[in-house]
Amino acid sequence: MATQEISITVNGTTHTSEVEPRLLLVHFIRENLGLTGTHIGCDTTHCGACTVMLDGTAVKSCTVFSVQANGKEITTIEGMTKNGELHPLQAGFMEKHGLQCGFCTPGMIMSSHALLQKNPHPSEEEIRWGISGNLCRCTGYVNIVKAVQYAADNL
Ligand code: FES
Numbered sequence: 132m133a134t135q136e137i138s139i140t141v142n143g144t145t146h147t148s149e150v151e152p153r154l155l156l157v158h159f160i161r162e163n164l165g166l167t168g169t170h171i172g173c174d175t176t177h178c179g180a181c182t183v184m185l186d187g188t189a190v191k192s193c194t195v196f197s198v199q200a201n202g203k204e205i206t207t208i209e210g211m212t213k214n215g216e217l218h219p220l221q222a223g224f225m226e227k228h229g230l231q232c233g234f235c236t237p238g239m240i241m242s243s244h245a246l247l248q249k250n251p252h253p254s255e256e257e258i259r260w261g262i263s264g265n266l267c268r269c270t271g272y273v274n275i276v277k278a279v280q281y282a283a284d285n286l
């Protein structure tokens with residue numbers, strides 16, 4: 132199959148690759164770049180485990196072709212830590228026990244990051260809407276909401 136050259140900046144580093152047009156962004160992130168913090172839970176746009184930031188907007192990367200991200204900036208969970216310091220959302224999930232198995236956590240954090248960028252002090256209802264595209268089969272969501280509230284108080 133014909134390939135296409137793409138250039139995508141991920142967590143501040145620009146990567147240029149030849150890819151098949153059908154390559155999903157989540158596979159580019161995980162397999163081409165080895166950034167396996169972005170998870171695949173369904174591949175059908177349901178679970179949100181694959182959520183990343185694309186030019187400042189949270190997207191489900193199993194629903195985006197890598198060629199659609201050409202020339203754009205991506206932030207993954209690996210890009211949230213700065214200079215060895217956890218982002219307040221990462222700290223919040225740790226402090227408030229916002230995870231059990233942790234499978235949903237990277238996607239939860241990226242969706243919450245998008246929420247807090249738009250609305251730094253969300254209500255509980257707004258947090259629940261903000262993460263409504265992300266499924267967690269372990270926690271019951273209560274501590275996830277507390278983790279986002281912790282981050283909002285510490286940003
Ligand atoms: S893997 Fe993308 S939404 Fe589930």
Ligand code: FES
Nearest residue numbers: 231233267268269
């Ligand atoms: S912590 Fe297990 S799926 Fe959310």
